[in-house]
Amino acid sequence: MDLSTELIDWYQQNKRDLPWRNTTDAYLIWLSEIILQQTRVEQGMPYYYRFAEKYPTVSHFAKAPEDDILKLWQGLGYYSRGRNMLKTAQLVQQQYNGVFPTTYQELIKLKGIGEYTAAAISSFSANEPRAVVDGNVYRVLARFFGIDEPINSPKGKKLFQQLADEALNRQHPALHNQAMMEFGAMLCKPRNPACGICPVRLGCVAFASNATTALPVKLKTVKVRKRFFNYLLITDGGNLLMNKRGEGDIWANMYDLPLIETDGLMEPEALLQLPEIVDFFGENAVIKQKTTVIKHILTHQQLFIRFVILDVAPLKLKKNWFYTTVRNTENLAMPKTIFIFIKDFFNF
DNA sequence: AACCCGGGGGC
């Protein structure tokens, strides 16, 4: 038996009884599909009941004030879904005389309906042979066929849509799509998949190679964190206030200057007003000099560094702060940017 | 192609 047949068998024995599975009303299916976008079934369920009761047809929905829709949507997140639904309901009411479309070609034109949702509605309401590709389907296909192409690359998306199309049971599109997703949600889960009771484990490439945890592959956009470092330089000419960095951050256990990290770019004058600064330096700290902001690029972080030369001695020392002679800074392991600044400042 | 949108749950 092929994958689809096996999964449909599994589905018919193990499926959850979900309200939107007991109808072919395209409007109600649309309602459920929009609610369930990026939303767990358990979270979306009460919203589905409330919407279906208050707006039993698309005509009822189309007449609703946007405030009412958003109020009912409250707590579900991604609120543009609610706004798009109203636009779509109004369009369906006017252009389609209140009859919700069931063909992929018509559905895909509507606000808030993309490839997945168009495939879902058309297959569930009219058995149009369109393969859905959602998070579950990506996972099931990637594991079963052992595909390590990233699911969120353009190439990967195309590949998985092709695989899904090939795997589609064209005699039973609705059943097939439901089965694929339910299987992914209940058994072939992201973590701790129940391979022990999986009906298709013998045909599963990932199971055979013990690679289920590694699939699917997802490109994680190496998101670069922006950080704002305000370094304080405090010296009497011979001695310099330094800081020894701790664990768990860049430059661990190395040395730098007393650091005030802020959430955004902050002018030194404003910096001195921060309660934490006042606590250490009093209210009479004078800015003797300040540098421009230096951009320091690391792999995962962009540091915006500014040095502020203060004409004040701290009232007390923070943990890890200590004085050393300017000469001795040459013996301390420091980030290059810091060391260069100190070297230039003291002209050695 | 990158970014934004959100609350909730699992680990």
Added chain:
DNA sequence: GCCCCAGGGTT
């Protein structure tokens, strides 16, 4: 803290 959830729209 990070990942993921029945994704889609905008730039």
